[in-house]
Ligand SMILES: Nc1ncnc2c1ncn2[C@@H]1O[C@H](COP(=O)(O)OP(=O)(O)OP(=O)(O)O)[C@@H](O)[C@H]1O
């Protein structure tokens with residue numbers, strides 16, 4: 001029998017809103033027992049530091065290059081992850097030595113797949129030292145070395161969760177609406193196809209923050225009061241990203257923010273909610289079958305305007321839309337759980353990515369291991 005390990009996944013996603021911490025027990029294959037989840041939000045000051053990290057990273061051409069200020073932010077980010085792990089263990093009454101491994105994503109500060117460059121800050125060795133738990137980190141790099149996009153990596157986990165749909169002979173599509181959106185399709189023949197599907201919440205967050213100082217549109221309520229400005233929506237949906245048959249992964253900065261004065265607060269939020277939903281549908285048109293079910297994960301599922309738009313568009317195709325919770329999963333924990341799952345796969349040398357998920361030439365493993 002394969003070894004079942006206890007793993008904690010740590011995700012600081014493109015929204016830069018905090019650290020997601022989730023525990024699972026898994027053999028890195030078909031056995032998955034989901035445990036507790038904790039979201040640890042960043043305060044405004046640190047979000048500002050992460051935005052500064054994106055600026056500092058922009059000119060980098062070497063993924064190990066760290067100007068001193070970026071290195072400082074990396075150490076602070078790492079320390080915050082160590083504190084989040086301690087808080088998680090305390091909250092759920094767990095001892096550090098009951099955890100076999102941490103799967104550490106870090107923070108993506110630059111992602112340029114066309115140049116074979118992806119940079120996540122976060123010091124795995126330091127995290128292992130601080131927590132006393134082995135850490136698997138830097139899981140995107142090896143995929144790129146082998147011709148992959150370096151993202152998305154969650155599909156291996158989605159595929160492991162898709163068993164009940166496959167047994168029912170249904171094509172299912174997991175959609176993550178985070179800062180950027182991405183999808184994983186598992187066809188009736190079991191084949192997996194995955195890719196980034198468009199700007200998720202990033203454009204909405206940037207617009208709402210610029211206009212109001214709030215960091216997102218709670219519940220999609222602002223958007224709910226606006227109307228779609230067709231010309232602005234078209235500007236985004238006409239992006240070459242949605243054309244051609246080759247899918248590529250996205251950087252947070254790939255879609256320019258809406259500019260001040262281009263719309264009222266409400267119409268801007270509504271237009272960008274429409275863009276978030278329509279992007280996923282446009283990208284899903286490249287799939288080999290129409291999914292019977294879309295399972296929506298990530299913070300964007302809490303934006304009722306995005307969800308209403310997306311549901312209407314998907315239903316027009318004959319698909320059914322569920323939230324992760326309606327399908328029996330946890331939509332906030334999914335990515336952190338995936339990073340725990342991938343860390344266990346990495347320990348066993350199992351592939352993390354596949355030709356159908358990142359475009360890598362052949363299935364490859366990845367990740368670096370730091371021991372305390
Ligand atoms: N209650 C809510 N109402 C509306 N939107 C919300 C709500 N809660 C979270 N969001 C949106 O979800 C975003 C965070 O989503 P999530 O944590 O899934 O992203 P992420 O993991 O950082 O990104 P990625 O998946 O791209 O790495 C927030 O920035 C916000 O836009």
Ligand SMILES: CC(=O)N[C@H]1[C@@H]2OC[C@@H](O2)[C@@H](O)[C@@H]1O[C@H](C)C(=O)O
Nearest residue numbers: 014108111151152153154180182335
């Ligand atoms: C380079 C990078 O960090 N990409 C993220 C980002 O956020 C969503 C989407 O773009 C996805 O491709 C990926 O994250 C998820 C966790 C993934 O790799 O599956």
